[in-house]
Amino acid sequence: MSTSATSAAVEVNAVHRRYGGPHGFEAVRGVSFEVRRGELFALLGTNGAGKTSTMELVAGFSRPQAGEVRVLGHDPERDRAAVRPRVGIMLQEGGFPPDLTVAETVAMWAGTLTDPRPAGEALELVDLSDRASVRVRQLSGGERRRLDLALAVLGRPAVLLLDEPTTGLDPESRRNAWTMVRSLLADGVTVLLTTHYLHEAQELADRLAIMHGGVVVAAGSPAEIVAGHPARITFRLPGGVTPELLPPLPGARPESTAVAAGQPMTIRTDALQATLTELLSWAHRHEVELAGLEARPASLEEAFLAVADHDNPMEVRA
Numbered sequence: 001m002s003t004s005a006t007s008a009a010v011e012v013n014a015v016h017r018r019y020g021g022p023h024g025f026e027a028v029r030g031v032s033f034e035v036r037r038g039e040l041f042a043l044l045g046t047n048g049a050g051k052t053s054t055m056e057l058v059a060g061f062s063r064p065q066a067g068e069v070r071v072l073g074h075d076p077e078r079d080r081a082a083v084r085p086r087v088g089i090m091l092q093e094g095g096f097p098p099d100l101t102v103a104e105t106v107a108m109w110a111g112t113l114t115d116p117r118p119a120g121e122a123l124e125l126v127d128l129s130d131r132a133s134v135r136v137r138q139l140s141g142g143e144r145r146r147l148d149l150a151l152a153v154l155g156r157p158a159v160l161l162l163d164e165p166t167t168g169l170d171p172e173s174r175r176n177a178w179t180m181v182r183s184l185l186a187d188g189v190t191v192l193l194t195t196h197y198l199h200e201a202q203e204l205a206d207r208l209a210i211m212h213g214g215v216v217v218a219a220g221s222p223a224e225i226v227a228g229h230p231a232r233i234t235f236r237l238p239g240g241v242t243p244e245l246l247p248p249l250p251g252a253r254p255e256s257t258a259v260a261a262g263q264p265m266t267i268r269t270d271a272l273q274a275t276l277t278e279l280l281s282w283a284h285r286h287e288v289e290l291a292g293l294e295a296r297p298a299s300l301e302e303a304f305l306a307v308a309d310h311d312n313p314m315e316v317r318a
């Protein structure tokens with residue numbers, strides 16, 4: 001195991017997870033990452049990439065066939081008694097008795113914890129106070145998700161494991177969930193979450209890993225992940241100008257050269273400042289206006305699509 005056992009809240013080291021026996025399907029194929037204390041680490045990936053399978057290993061619900069997991073320094077499956085009181089878990093299926101009310105569900109769950117938050121406080125955190133007397137079966141999908149979240153934070157966990165916590169939430173509820181997660185982070189809670197919302201990862205994550213086909217294909221801070229991908233400059237080609245009349249632009253390539261004068265043109269560049277400088281001085285010299293000019297770095301979504309398309313992903317240590 002690495003020497004950072006004291007600083008990392010979660011350590012995942014070269015884990016493998018196979019379903020269906022020794023010759024079955026290997027869903028997780030040598031994944032490694034660390035979640036430092038107090039940070040939010042996001043696991044992104046295509047459908048079936050192995051995010052939930054990895055999350056279940058961290059939750060201690062199953063053992064990896066190879067590799068190691070440590071949560072707060074313990075094996076979460078073997079040392080369950082040491083780990084579980086300090087970890088809040090929200091997986092994809094809540095599975096609560098449908099005939100209990102929201103308040104009864106929280107009370108039942110609180111009964112299994114040593115130092116639970118007051119039920120009202122937990123429901124307030126997820127904006128469900130006014131649904132306390134409603135039966136679980138009558139909740140909407142988004143309200144059930146919020147109940148899952150209330151239960152995950154009920155025991156004042158030091159580490160929170162959230163598997164797609166905001167799937168099915170409307171935009172306002174999603175933002176409320178982000179606010180809650182940020183306040184937990186401010187209190188020093190460590191969060192590992194999976195999400196399909198790249199904007200969510202960009203908003204919340206200190207660091208992230210992108211999984212594809214059971215391995216980590218990119219890892220780092222959101223800025224590090226997008227840094228390796230080209231920026232984009234768009235503008236409307238001035239009247240009378242075709243793409244071949246543009247000057248040579250350092251580090252750049254047009255997305256398409258079949259653009260007529262007056263039409264929108266997109267240029268990809270690995271050297272945004274140099275390309276833009278050259279383009280603007282050319283426009284100045286020729287006294288033409290680049291209407292609708294926009295320049296922006298790659299988004300996490302562009303980086304995600306690029307690495308998810310990668311045919312031969314390499315494992316990366318986060």
Ligand SMILES: Nc1ncnc2c1ncn2[C@@H]1O[C@H](COP(=O)(O)OP(=O)(O)OP(=O)(O)O)[C@@H](O)[C@H]1O
Nearest residue numbers: 019020025027045046047048049050051052053054
């Ligand atoms: N119990 C199981 N038995 C057999 N195969 C399984 C089992 N659970 C998951 N898998 C397979 O393992 C692979 C990884 O699944 P997993 O749920 O970990 O992916 P994921 O990244 O969370 O996907 P999604 O984004 O769609 O939720 C998938 O191909 C899935 O079909």
